[in-house]
Amino acid sequence: MDAYILAVVIYVLFLIGVGIYRSRSVKTQDDFMVAGRRTSTIFLVGTLVSTWIGTGSLFGGAGLAFRMGFSQLWMSAGAWVGIIIIYFLAHRVRRISEYTVPDILEKRYNATARLLGTVTIIIAYLTIAGYQFRAGGRLLNILLGIDPIVGGAIACGVIVTFAVVAGMVSIMSIDIFNALMKTLGLVVALPLIYFAVGGAQQVATLPADRFEIFGQNDWVWAMGVFFPTFFLLLGESSMYQKFFSAKDEVSARRAVIGMVVGVVVLETLLCVLAVVGSSKYFTMAPFANADGTLDKAVTETIILQLARFDLPLIAGMVLLCAAVAMMISTATSFLMIPSTNVARDIYQRFINPQVSQSTIVKFQRITIVILGILAYVVANFFKSILDMAFTAYSMVGAGITPALLAAFLWKRVTIQGGVASMIAGLGVPFVITVANFILHEPLLETDYIILPSAAASIICLIVASLMTAPSPEEKWKPFAQNKGA
Numbered sequence: 047m048d049a050y051i052l053a054v055v056i057y058v059l060f061l062i063g064v065g066i067y068r069s070r071s072v073k074t075q076d077d078f079m080v081a082g083r084r085t086s087t088i089f090l091v092g093t094l095v096s097t098w099i100g101t102g103s104l105f106g107g108a109g110l111a112f113r114m115g116f117s118q119l120w121m122s123a124g125a126w127v128g129i130i131i132i133y134f135l136a137h138r139v140r141r142i143s144e145y146t147v148p149d150i151l152e153k154r155y156n157a158t159a160r161l162l163g164t165v166t167i168i169i170a171y172l173t174i175a176g177y178q179f180r181a182g183g184r185l186l187n188i189l190l191g192i193d194p195i196v197g198g199a200i201a202c203g204v205i206v207t208f209a210v211v212a213g214m215v216s217i218m219s220i221d222i223f224n225a226l227m228k229t230l231g232l233v234v235a236l237p238l239i240y241f242a243v244g245g246a247q248q249v250a251t252l253p254a255d256r257f258e259i260f261g262q263n264d265w266v267w268a269m270g271v272f273f274p275t276f277f278l279l280l281g282e283s284s285m286y287q288k289f290f291s292a293k294d295e296v297s298a299r300r301a302v303i304g305m306v307v308g309v310v311v312l313e314t315l316l317c318v319l320a321v322v323g324s325s326k327y328f329t330m331a332p333f334a335n336a337d338g339t340l341d342k343a344v345t346e347t348i349i350l351q352l353a354r355f356d357l358p359l360i361a362g363m364v365l366l367c368a369a370v371a372m373m374i375s376t377a378t379s380f381l382m383i384p385s386t387n388v389a390r391d392i393y394q395r396f397i398n399p400q401v402s403q404s405t406i407v408k409f410q411r412i413t414i415v416i417l418g419i420l421a422y423v424v425a426n427f428f429k430s431i432l433d434m435a436f437t438a439y440s441m442v443g444a445g446i447t448p449a450l451l452a453a454f455l456w457k458r459v460t461i462q463g464g465v466a467s468m469i470a471g472l473g474v475p476f477v478i479t480v481a482n483f484i485l486h487e488p489l490l491e492t493d494y495i496i497l498p499s500a501a502a503s504i505i506c507l508i509v510a511s512l513m514t515a516p517s518p519e520e521k522w523k524p525f526a527q528n529k530g531a
Contacts, residue, residue, distance in 0.1 A: 050354060051189050053363035054370055057227070058204065061220045061374060065211055087297045090288060091304030093221035093379075097284050098125065098305070099228055099312045100376025101181035102174070104369055106432035107313065109346030110271070111320035112328070115256025117263065118320075121271040122313040128279030129306040135454055136302045137295035138525070139286055146383075147283040147450060148391040154453035154525060155464040157395075162468040164391040166445035167283050168384040169476075172417060173438040175384075176425030178205065178377035180434075185369060188350050198422060205377045206418035209385075210411045224371035225308065231368025232315040234361050235352065239319060242356050243326040252325050270494040274436050277443025277500055281450050283387075284379045316349070323352045343430045381421070385413040427483065436492040437479050444471030444499035448507050456511075457522045463511030471503030 103122075111118035139150075147167065152160035182201020183194035190197070243249070255262040279285070292298040324345075327333045332344045353365035389410040394401055401409070428434040449467045452459040478498075481489040490498070 048189065049359060050363055050366055053367055054185075054189070057367040057370055058374070061223065062208055062211075064220050064223070065208055086293060087300045087304070089222060090292055090297060090301035091308065092225040093288055093375075094285060094301060094305040095308035095312070096221035096224040096228070096371070096375035097288075097379045098279075098282075098309055098376075099316075100174075100372050100380075101178050101431060102376075102435040103313055103316055104349055104372045105177070105181050105184070105346040106430070106435040108316055108320035108349050109342065109430070109432055111317045112324040112333070112345040112348050113340050113342070114261040114263070115252065115258070115321055116317065117259060117261030117268065118271075118317050119314070120260075120268040121275055122310075122317065124272040124274065124276035125279045125313070126306060126310055128276045129302060129309060131280060132285070133299065133302040133306070136289055136298040138454055139289045139298065146386055146390050147281070147286050147446065148387055150286070150453060151446075151449065151464070151468075152395075154459075154521060155449070155461045159449065159461070159464050159468060160391055160395065162465065162472065163446055163449075164387045166441055166468065166472045167387050168417070169472075170438040170441040170445075171283070171380045171384045172421040172424050173428075173434050173441075175205075175377050175380040175418070176421040176423075177428070177431045177434040178373045178380070179422050180425040180431060181369075182373050184347055185350055185366070185373070188347065188354050189366075195426070198425065201373065202418055202422040205374060206381065206415055208374065209378045209381045209414050209418070221375050224375040227364070227371040228312060228368045229308075231365040231371075232312060232319065235357060235365045236315055236319050236322070238357055238361050239352055240322050243322060249322055249325045252321070252328065256321060256324075267493060270497055271436075273500060274439035274443055274496045277447045277496060278439040281442050281447030283383045283442075283446075319352070320348050323348050323356070326356070327351070342432070346431050381414050381418055384417055385410050388413045388417070433492045436495055437475065440475040440492075440496040440499045441472060443496055444475060444503040446471070448500070448503045452507060452511075453522075454525045457526070458511055458516055459507065459522075460511045460514045460517050461521075462514045463507045463509075466510040467503045467507035470506040471499060474499040474502045 107118060107121055110121060148160040148163040151163040179198045179202040180194070182205070183196070183198030186192055186197030186200060187194045240249075260268050289298045289301075292301065324333075327348065328340070329338075332341060333348075335341055349365070350369060353362045353369065356362075357365060389406055393409055394406060425434065428437070445468055448471065449459075449464040452464065452467075475495050478490050478495055482492075
């Protein structure tokens with residue numbers, strides 16, 4: 047067996063083994079959905095970093111860095127700023143002690159807000175889970191030469207199986223290993239790739255715009271790639287669900303400090319690695335077309351290309367395992383969240399409120415399988431992983447984030463304002479995405495989709511709230527800052 051394939055198989059089997067071992071402790075809804083609410087800071091840091099640094103960064107972000115250079119960091123910076131803001135909210139989120147973001151939305155607004163939040167999360171998170179499968183297909187294509195569609199189906203089967211067995215307890219356990227593998231893989235790879243491609247002399251052959259603040263674009267483009275990650279981070283359901291799993295408010299807040307350090311370091315390493323690697327490949331097929339333009343989808347494979355063909359054997363094996371860690375950690379979390387929403391926010395809330403602990407866990411496991419298959423199908427409708435990422439980010443960022451933040455930060459927000467914001471925030475990116483599929487020329491490039499979506503959501507939130515009567519104190523008081531917090 048090829049050494050690279052062997053390394054990947056051993057690492058996956060190791061993760062599955064850890065997951066099965068930890069899954070023995072899953073007995074209740076709290077165990078499966080929020081890890082029994084007893085997670086320490088170090089495990090929270092590992093799982094938060096692992097969830098965020100997924101194939102959106104490995105493929106979408108790295109591909110953007112290949113094509114645009116260091117201006118790609120505008121995309122990463124949106125998350126960095128969002129994490130800093132989250133620091134001031136994490137302990138208050140933990141204090142609420144719910145299971146899901148739709149739980150929060152109903153608590154502050156109403157049942158309609160819960161349903162809108164659930165629908166938004168399911169659509170967006172299936173898209174995100176789907177491009178993890180698509181990334182797995184590309185990895186297997188590079189390693190084995192099999193069709194990426196078939197490879198994606200194999201990746202889907204492995205990840206869905208793991209998510210079904212694992213639950214949140216197991217996911218948090220393996221994310222410590224995944225975070226360490228990602229860090230090791232990138233730290234080892236960067237200096238080796240730098241010298242492998244020819245050092246400063248080769249990097250200097252890149253076009254000058256690769257080193258400019260906005261690259262070949264302008265500040266509007268920079269905001270277009272900044273705000274999707276910014277708004278997504280602030281409304282990211284997986285992160286909130288993991289805050290609910292913290293053993294206390296202090297642990298939740300400390301974990302955010304570790305998260306911002308880890309995310310800044312790893313995303314910067316990915317960007318630099320992609321830019322340095324692009325200096326070798328930016329004029330070569332299949333990355334470059336005959337007319338000199340870059341193939342968007344192929345540029346997204348630059349990290350895998352470097353791992354397989356440009357690094358020494360051991361370093362390449364480690365970087366490929368890091369890539370697998372990015373796929374598995376993110377995919378399992380983004381299957382857990384919508385399955386939790388279906389189980390908790392639809393089935394338990396509206397269909398069977400008296401469901402037993404064992405039945406709700408079984409129901410969620412079946413839901414994971416169904417959603418995993420849907421996610422695999424959805425993934426095949428997009429041209430690139432970055433297109434999928436920006437579409438999903440915009441749906442969550444505009445459809446949930448303004449209403450969610452207002453719940454904690456603006457006492458004057460009303461039920462009508464929150465619901466109107468969510469309808470507009472989901473509706474605008476959905477309409478644009480459908481139009482882009484139908485039209486020969488896109489109505490709006492995905493790089494810019496967040497701008498009208500977030501604007502519509504925020505305007506509806508403010509206008510509808512100011513035009514309606516203030517919410518009663520019992521609605522906003524649980525979300526207000528307590529003294530000494």
